[in-house]
Amino acid sequence: MYDVAVIGAGVVGSLTARALTRYQLSVAVLERAEDVAMGTSKANSAIVHAGFDAPEGSNKALFNVRGNAMMEETAHELGVPFQRNGSMVLAFGPEDEEKIQELYERGQKNGVPGLCILTGDQARETEPALSPDVTAALLAPTGGIVCPYELTIAACGNAMDNGAALLTGFEVTGAERTAEGWRLSARDGRTLDARFVVNAAGLYADQVAALMGDESLHIHPRRGEYLLLDRKEGRTVSHTLFQTPSVMGKGVLVTPTVDGNLLLGPTSVDLADKEDLSSTAEGLAQVAKLASRSVPSVALRSVITSFAGLRACEDGHDFVLRAENHALHLAGIESPGLSAAPALAEEAVRLLGEMGCPLTPNPDFQPVRPHSPVFRRMDNAARAALIQQDPRYGRVVCRCETVTEGEIVAAIHQNPPARDVDGIKRRTRSGMGRCQGGFCGPQVVEILARELGIPMEQVTKMGGGSRMLAGPLGETEEEKA
Amino acid sequence: MKELDLVIIGGGPAGLAAAVSAYDAGVRSLLILDREQQAGGILEQCIHNGFGLHRFGEELTGPEYAARYIDEVKKREIPVQLETMVLDLQPLPDGSKLVTAVSSGGMLELKAKAVILAMGCRERSRGALNIPGTRPAGIYTAGAAQKFVNIKGYLPGRRVVILGSGDIGLIMARRMTLEGAKVEAVCELMPYSGGLNRNIVQCLEDFGIPLLLSHTIVEIHGKERVTGVTIAQVDENRRPIPETRQEIPCDTVLLSCGLIPENELTTAAGIPLDPVTSGAVVDQYRQTGCPGVFACGNVLHVHDLVDYVSEEAALAGESAAAWLRGESLSGESVSLIPKDGVRYLVPQQLRLPLKDDLRLYFRVGAIYDKATVEVRCGEKLIFSRKRPRLVPGEMESLVLKKSLLEGLDGPLTVGLSLEGESK
Ligand SMILES: Cc1cc2nc3c(=O)[nH]c(=O)nc-3n(C[C@H](O)[C@H](O)[C@H](O)COP(=O)(O)OP(=O)(O)OC[C@H]3O[C@@H](n4cnc5c(N)ncnc54)[C@H](O)[C@@H]3O)c2cc1C
Numbered sequence: 001m002y003d004v005a006v007i008g009a010g011v012v013g014s015l016t017a018r019a020l021t022r023y024q025l026s027v028a029v030l031e032r033a034e035d036v037a038m039g040t041s042k043a044n045s046a047i048v049h050a051g052f053d054a055p056e057g058s059n060k061a062l063f064n065v066r067g068n069a070m071m072e073e074t075a076h077e078l079g080v081p082f083q084r085n086g087s088m089v090l091a092f093g094p095e096d097e098e099k100i101q102e103l104y105e106r107g108q109k110n111g112v113p114g115l116c117i118l119t120g121d122q123a124r125e126t127e128p129a130l131s132p133d134v135t136a137a138l139l140a141p142t143g144g145i146v147c148p149y150e151l152t153i154a155a156c157g158n159a160m161d162n163g164a165a166l167l168t169g170f171e172v173t174g175a176e177r178t179a180e181g182w183r184l185s186a187r188d189g190r191t192l193d194a195r196f197v198v199n200a201a202g203l204y205a206d207q208v209a210a211l212m213g214d215e216s217l218h219i220h221p222r223r224g225e226y227l228l229l230d231r232k233e234g235r236t237v238s239h240t241l242f243q244t245p246s247v248m249g250k251g252v253l254v255t256p257t258v259d260g261n262l263l264l265g266p267t268s269v270d271l272a273d274k275e276d277l278s279s280t281a282e283g284l285a286q287v288a289k290l291a292s293r294s295v296p297s298v299a300l301r302s303v304i305t306s307f308a309g310l311r312a313c314e315d316g317h318d319f320v321l322r323a324e325n326h327a328l329h330l331a332g333i334e335s336p337g338l339s340a341a342p343a344l345a346e347e348a349v350r351l352l353g354e355m356g357c358p359l360t361p362n363p364d365f366q367p368v369r370p371h372s373p374v375f376r377r378m379d380n381a382a383r384a385a386l387i388q389q390d391p392r393y394g395r396v397v398c399r400c401e402t403v404t405e406g407e408i409v410a411a412i413h414q415n416p417p418a419r420d421v422d423g424i425k426r427r428t429r430s431g432m433g434r435c436q437g438g439f440c441g442p443q444v445v446e447i448l449a450r451e452l453g454i455p456m457e458q459v460t461k462m463g464g465g466s467r468m469l470a471g472p473l474g475e476t477e478e479e480k481a
Numbered sequence: 482m483k484e485l486d487l488v489i490i491g492g493g494p495a496g497l498a499a500a501v502s503a504y505d506a507g508v509r510s511l512l513i514l515d516r517e518q519q520a521g522g523i524l525e526q527c528i529h530n531g532f533g534l535h536r537f538g539e540e541l542t543g544p545e546y547a548a549r550y551i552d553e554v555k556k557r558e559i560p561v562q563l564e565t566m567v568l569d570l571q572p573l574p575d576g577s578k579l580v581t582a583v584s585s586g587g588m589l590e591l592k593a594k595a596v597i598l599a600m601g602c603r604e605r606s607r608g609a610l611n612i613p614g615t616r617p618a619g620i621y622t623a624g625a626a627q628k629f630v631n632i633k634g635y636l637p638g639r640r641v642v643i644l645g646s647g648d649i650g651l652i653m654a655r656r657m658t659l660e661g662a663k664v665e666a667v668c669e670l671m672p673y674s675g676g677l678n679r680n681i682v683q684c685l686e687d688f689g690i691p692l693l694l695s696h697t698i699v700e701i702h703g704k705e706r707v708t709g710v711t712i713a714q715v716d717e718n719r720r721p722i723p724e725t726r727q728e729i730p731c732d733t734v735l736l737s738c739g740l741i742p743e744n745e746l747t748t749a750a751g752i753p754l755d756p757v758t759s760g761a762v763v764d765q766y767r768q769t770g771c772p773g774v775f776a777c778g779n780v781l782h783v784h785d786l787v788d789y790v791s792e793e794a795a796l797a798g799e800s801a802a803a804w805l806r807g808e809s810l811s812g813e814s815v816s817l818i819p820k821d822g823v824r825y826l827v828p829q830q831l832r833l834p835l836k837d838d839l840r841l842y843f844r845v846g847a848i849y850d851k852a853t854v855e856v857r858c859g860e861k862l863i864f865s866r867k868r869p870r871l872v873p874g875e876m877e878s879l880v881l882k883k884s885l886l887e888g889l890d891g892p893l894t895v896g897l898s899l900e901g902e903s904k
Binding site: 227228232275277278279280281283284303304305306307380383384387388391392394395396399400402421434435436437438439441442446456457460461462464465466467468469470471472473474475 | 516564566568581583584585586587588590603604606607608609611613614615616617618619621622624625628629630632633634635636637638639660662699700704705706732733743745748
């Protein structure tokens with residue numbers, strides 16, 4: 001019997017689990033995928049929003065501004081890069097200018113610090129690549145960027161280091177109210193008892209709530225497609241550049257990422273299928289076109305990959321935090337959910353306490369995640385010392401992102417452990433660079449097989465049936481079967 | 482910090498040949514660095530034959546070709562440091578270059594008077610091609626698949642569609658077939674193949690694998706592993722024609738859509754690149770914009786035959802030796818400019834006066850029948866040569882006699898004039 005079961009190892013569930021380990025509670029994180037950060041927290045804009053966008057008084061506004069203020073410390077403790085690079089909303093003419101004035105006023109009401117409106121020329125002075133058509137810009141100095149899956153992985157890892165259990169491949173398909181709490185059952189037949197349940201199931205939070213008797217939520221996916229550019233383009237701009245939302249649409253953003261790439265997107269298309277992460281030719285073309293409007297010189301030649309993410313849009317268009325019947329539903333956590341996540345986690349703990357979950361501080365809680373070395377972020381002297389301790393840090397596997405064998409092996413053995421090629425990629429950046437795994441892929445498969453003690457052909461890209469290889473040479477399909 | 486006359490970055494065919502010729506021209510303080518466990522570069526995974534016809538007059542496999550040069554390097558006792566990845570290259574104020582590398586032995590800093598860049602190239606990835614659809618397992622560059630099959634001994638998949646008809650893709654079509662996989666088709670966006678004609682015959686036609694010209698993959702399907710692709714014919718603007726969409730079930734997509742020189746170190750050193758070749762701008766000595774830094778092989782421009790790589794590398798090695806002896810490789814600079822159907826030229830610059838006859842390498846941008854290659858200085862025609870057929874997949878060269886280029890008074894242009902067109 002666990003004190004708390006958290007369903008969903010996205011950024012919200014992972015930070016909530018971590019926040020719970022600050023108390024003397026046994027915590028289990030249940031995740032349907034084979035790894036953490038496989039849902040919305042894997043693919044989004046990676047912006048820590050300042051908080052001027054959401055209507056005054058909404059949960060989005062409240063937790064965004066609070067989460068933004070908490071992000072620096074959270075990221076620091078977890079050893080995750082976070083940059084307060086500031087963001088701008090660009091106006092292209094009088095209508096947009098009116099709109100950014102509105103955003104400015106809304107931001108003031110939401111308590112966003114430091115907002116100001118720049119003229120087009122002032123904006124271009126700080127961002128020389130901006131289009132000459134920009135007539136004004138709202139500047140939000142507290143806007144920031146963070147890597148969403150790195151934050152999620154680190155949060156879950158830190159929760160595990162502090163005693164939480166992670167059960168992957170655990171898709172909750174049944175929930176039964178027991179005398180003390182809930183009995184959750186998984187598709188594969190496993191069950192787990194917990195006194196309290198936190199539902200942080202992202203796109204599926206409505207379905208999980210329904211399993212627990214609350215059928216009032218309804219979430220549909222809205223797809224956003226992105227283009228990611230080579231690191232050599234990362235300095236094209238320094239701020240996150242939004243376009244003014246208008247009747248024409250929300251526009252797309254142009255932003256550097258913490259890893260030094262340039263990110264363009266997203267589109268916004270409502271879908272029915274919660275699993276449809278495919279990208280489309282039209283979507284990608286639209287991103288390219290709209291991004292060029294903000295930054296005409298944007299180097300579309302340097303695209304290294306494209307991807308899509310799904311927003312969890314709840315009908316009420318606000319974050320839902322509902323505590324009832326030993327369960328806490330965190331639903332409709334669409335943007336700015338990443339920004340708000342540290343504050344949502346804190347609030348989740350408070351709400352659980354209100355429901356009777358005992359909150360006795362855990363004296364052994366370690367907020368700082370021991371970070372295994374990241375070769376590319378070290379200076380040469382530190383590298384030399386590290387290689388002397390462990391020569392595997394001297395063997396570069398991923399040449400584009402300079403990732404060493406030592407880092408890959410560490411990712412397999414650190415919490416939460418990497419089990420597949422994409423898991424290695426998200427933890428170490430091996431395969432994230434300009435060749436997209438063309439060179440390091442075969443070696444990563446080999447290291448995974450060796451460290452996990454499995455044959456090469458059992459190594460997967462992302463768990464399940466995503467096998468990387470058909471089998472050893474000379475084995476026919478019949479023999480395999 | 483260790484000081485050396487010459488550091489060669491990359492121990493593939495280019496680096497090996499450059500080292501041998503530099504040694505033979507008198508350089509004794511030299512070192513080859515390579516990140517792999519063995520020298521030979523990409524040749525080590527190219528176990529098919531077809532290498533060395535021009536250079537050695539016989540057909541060798543990739544590893545055999547590499548072994549010839551490895552032997553030459555051994556004979557001369559030229560040191561090769563393997564499993565060492567160069568991380569940075571910086572010109573120093575005193576004219577030498579700082580090479581920073583890493584290996585399991587630790588960090589390595591070398592001060593070199595001269596450097597030869599021979600880092601090779603990489604394949605264009607799916608991301609760079611922007612193919613829409615899902616992102617399942619089973620999508621590989623042809624080279625990665627080749628490494629799995631030939632080096633690791635594993636078959637990446639059993640039912641394959643190949644996008645792009647580059648040589649590695651063609652070779653892998655045959656290799657996968659021989660290993661029991663079914664190659665459904667090779668789709669090529671252009672109306673012609675980017676690979677060598679002999680590979681189309683020997684790797685596709687001999688095995689009945691269809692080559693679909695003017696076709697592309699418009700969508701990849703599958704959530705976990707690839708389950709199929711939708712292909713379509715493209716119009717003359719390379720836009721897919723919706724009515725021709727057709728689904729092919731498969732579990733593997735191989736990409737063979739072009740190679741990109743790996744010039745991260747070149748860029749780090751501040752050396753100017755040619756936007757068309759994606760390699761350094763060089764003169765006839767293969768010297769880059771940074772004095773004492775030379776480039777050769779696929780890092781300079783993508784070659785279709787290793788024989789030409791070796792030839793170019795020998796030139797770079799001799800030039801580096803000459804530079805180290807203090808010979809002047811400078812002189813008045815004249816640009817070489819591609820035009821009218823010629824996509825790029827190597828070298829891009831001449832240093833006058835010329836010491837030898839000039840061999841120019843170029844590629845065309847489309848198929849041309851009965852074209853005349855014309856070299857001009859302003860309006861003046863300096864040289865022309867008829868060619869029955871020019872294709873983008875095959876690198877062309879021509880030799881200009883030194884005497885022809887005396888007294889040049891402006892940039893040289895190289896272009897095509899087509900039959901019937903008069904200028
Ligand atoms: C295109 C796009 C752009 C965005 N940009 C930003 C931005 O710039 N800034 C920002 O602040 N926010 C942004 N967001 C929003 C942000 O990404 C999300 O708010 C945040 O990632 C939500 O995290 P989560 O943990 O709630 O959901 P998820 O990350 O989706 O996590 C839910 C987890 O629950 C698991 N799960 C589901 N059902 C079950 C079950 N039955 N049993 C067990 N496990 C289950 C899932 O597998 C998943 O891992 C963006 C979102 C999108 C889609």
